[in-house]
Amino acid sequence: MPYFKDILGHEEIIGHLQNAIQLNKISHAYIFDGEEGAGKKLLAQTFAQTLQCEKQGTSPCGSCRSCKQAGTGNQPDIIHVEHRNAGSIGVEDIREQLCGDIQIRPYSSPYKIYLIDEAEKMTIQAQNALLKTIEEPPSYGVILLLTTNSESFLPTILSRCVTLKLRPVKDSLIRQYLMEQLRIPDYQAELCTAFARGNVGRARMLALSEHFGELKDHAVHLVRHMNDMELWEITEAIRKVADYKADINDYLDLLVLWYRDVLLFKATRQVDGLVFSEEINHISFQASRISYEGLEQIIEALEKAKVRLKANVNFELTMELLLLTIKEN
Numbered sequence: 001m002p003y004f005k006d007i008l009g010h011e012e013i014i015g016h017l018q019n020a021i022q023l024n025k026i027s028h029a030y031i032f033d034g035e036e037g038a039g040k041k042l043l044a045q046t047f048a049q050t051l052q053c054e055k056q057g058t059s060p061c062g063s064c065r066s067c068k069q070a071g072t073g074n075q076p077d078i079i080h081v082e083h084r085n086a087g088s089i090g091v092e093d094i095r096e097q098l099c100g101d102i103q104i105r106p107y108s109s110p111y112k113i114y115l116i117d118e119a120e121k122m123t124i125q126a127q128n129a130l131l132k133t134i135e136e137p138p139s140y141g142v143i144l145l146l147t148t149n150s151e152s153f154l155p156t157i158l159s160r161c162v163t164l165k166l167r168p169v170k171d172s173l174i175r176q177y178l179m180e181q182l183r184i185p186d187y188q189a190e191l192c193t194a195f196a197r198g199n200v201g202r203a204r205m206l207a208l209s210e211h212f213g214e215l216k217d218h219a220v221h222l223v224r225h226m227n228d229m230e231l232w233e234i235t236e237a238i239r240k241v242a243d244y245k246a247d248i249n250d251y252l253d254l255l256v257l258w259y260r261d262v263l264l265f266k267a268t269r270q271v272d273g274l275v276f277s278e279e280i281n282h283i284s285f286q287a288s289r290i291s292y293e294g295l296e297q298i299i300e301a302l303e304k305a306k307v308r309l310k311a312n313v314n315f316e317l318t319m320e321l322l323l324l325t326i327k328e329n
């Protein structure tokens with residue numbers, strides 16, 4: 001059962017929503033815009049649950065009938081619009097599940113709330129159908145659009161919705177959450193936090209993933225021994241990353257974090273704040289060997305490699321260019 005006070009970060013959005021509830025100025029349509037794992041669903045569900053709670057407070061009470069139903073996903077007036085087609089949300093989905101249904105008064109609650117997840121998948125026709133409802137909604141209707149990209153909406157939709165953009169959550173909050181709630185050891189929490197870039201869902205996923213720990217060990221082993229390895233050995237090692245069911249991008253990100261640590265240590269001589277602080281001996285050694293310029297070139301080459309792979313440039317060629325830069329420095 002979600003409560004606003006348990007949500008990490010997003011203070012501005014929560015403040016806005018609770019204020020609207022308090023002033024009884026609920027809009028008919030909201031857009032929650034944020035990347036996958038950022039917390040859109042949690043915010044939208046908590047908001048919906050609060051609006052329907054029998055206690056009518058600014059947070060769900062957690063114990064009334066409506067809250068209990070919402071907790072099990074069975075609140076009849078909180079409707080999750082289903083995607084019947086995996087790739088897109090078609091006009092029929094919106095017409096049948098929303099435009100028609102919203103005309104029927106709420107079953108047992110003050111509002112009738114529709115959640116559309118991955119709303120960027122709505123076709124233009126679906127958006128136009130939705131627009132008609134948003135233009136003249138029944139007084140009790142509230143539509144929550146969850147999306148990773150609000151720019152995919154028609155300007156006419158955007159102008160009628162309150163857009164709430166999710167911002168990255170503070171590292172300190174994420175680290176504390178991983179350590180206290182998930183019981184993740186501090187060095188691992190540090191890495192997952194750095195890797196998640198303010199995305200709680202991603203941090204959680206990484207912290208609980210068996211593969212991520214292995215992937216990290218693999219990356220650390222590689223950067224430690226890279227200087228004694230031949231190019232083909234390194235390329236082979238990186239190719240093995242697929243064994244961890246990992247994205248090569250994640251792997252390259254780990255390498256970026258490593259060299260950022262080396263750069264940071266070279267500049268500050270501080271162990272605090274390093275992602276790989278438990279590898280301080282190797283970090284310190286590399287910091288004394290590689291110039292500032294060299295480190296910047298390496299980090300740049302890693303970013304370039306990610307772009308090349310995304311553009312489907314040949315794997316061997318991309319790795320060769322990358323590793324030559326790293327070895328030269």
Ligand SMILES: [Zn+2]
Pocket residue numbers: 052053054055060061062063064065066067068
């Ligand atoms: Zn309640």
